Amino acid sequence: MATASVSGNREKELWRRLGEVNDPELDEPITEMGFVERAKMTSDGNVEIDFRLPTYWCSPNFAFLMLDGVRKALDQLSWAPAYRVKLHDHMFAEEVNRGMEAGKTFGDIFAELAEDQDLGALRETFRMKAFKRRQEAVLRGLREHGLTDREIVGMELPAYDVARFEPGEAAKQKPRYRAALLERFPDRRADYPVFVTWEGQRIPAGALGAHLAELRAVRVNMEFNGALCRGLKQTRYKELDVVDGEPTLVDFILDRVPARAAPTA
Structure with a gap:
């Protein structure tokens, strides 16, 4: 029973943190926009996130800003889990997911994808x-x-x-x-x-x-x-x-x- 309670509290915290991440262009939570397709806790307390944007060609700059927000939200979780974030159905999904699996930062992954814009x-x-x-x-x-x-x-x-x-x-x-x-x-x-x-x-x-x-x-x-x-x-x-x-x-x-x-x- 105690384990189930801890798991439930952690799941609530997970969604609360994700709900604090906004679509930067719209200033609306990515959870309300439906971009977080799945947020799952595994049996060992780790976290898996499936992230999907409205179109295949959404700007990599916007994808970077949102995924970077997701990363920061996950880093703030109280139990410090390992996590996997997977981008689906995007023109740069393969590069992003391969880079994340290799342990690269989002800054490294998007350095060549950010359309030469000043993200700051x-x-x-x-x-x-x-x-x-x-x-x-x-x-x-x-x-x-x-x-x-x-x-x-x-x-x-x-x-x-x-x-x-x-x-x-x-x-x-x-x-x-x-x-x-x-x-x-x-x-x-x-x-x-x-x-x-x-x-x-x-x-x-x-x-x-x-x-x-x-x-x-x-x-x-x-x-x-x-x-x-x-x-x-x-x-x-x-x-x-x-x-x-x-x-x-x-x-x-x-x-x-x-x-x-x-x-x-």
């Missing part, structure tokens, strides 16, 4: 988009909650932490925006405004509407790409159900994607 710069671009998408959701939620633009742009971290939303996009993104803010500005004082631009500039109350319009453009682009990925994966593997409330490609084509504000209290 690419990672930073995705961090910026995630920052903006998360911020927009919380800003819209606070507006829907009845706060004035002046109250919102003047909000400091203590007030932000006690703000509450009903379940919805704002509630989901609230802790994620806080994490992104402190990752971007680790020395930020508690009495500084919570809502700033990616460059760290204050947002004047009169400019909040224009700022939100800029953030909306980022969100719509990310949601379109997310709908495209889900559609491609669903068509290719016939295994991914459409999540209730998630926009489809048809929604984008017909321009009927609403702003997903958090419900008011």
Whole structure:
């Protein structure tokens, strides 16, 4: 019984860690996107991961960033298991899997596959988009909650932490925006405004509407790409159900994607 309990706790920890890895372009967990096809614990406590992307030709840069995130997540598991990660049905799957079996790092494996791009710069671009998408959701939620633009742009971290939303996009993104803010500005004082631009500039109350319009453009682009990925994966593997409330490609084509504000209290 104790062994079964330990195994169950470890499996929960495994999926929790994997759920912390995001698709870098979409800022959505790879587990929710269906990219982790299988995550299995063997009888000796080791871990096997089967990873599958929406298309055969997905950018090796994106594959690298996600697989590197998976590796880091597995390295953080409390029982330090040996693990095997296998990429399926990708144009570089053979090279990736052969390299991993040989004990190479992802950096070594992808050194010649990364399309000569600066992966550090690419990672930073995705961090910026995630920052903006998360911020927009919380800003819209606070507006829907009845706060004035002046109250919102003047909000400091203590007030932000006690703000509450009903379940919805704002509630989901609230802790994620806080994490992104402190990752971007680790020395930020508690009495500084919570809502700033990616460059760290204050947002004047009169400019909040224009700022939100800029953030909306980022969100719509990310949601379109997310709908495209889900559609491609669903068509290719016939295994991914459409999540209730998630926009489809048809929604984008017909321009009927609403702003997903958090419900008011």
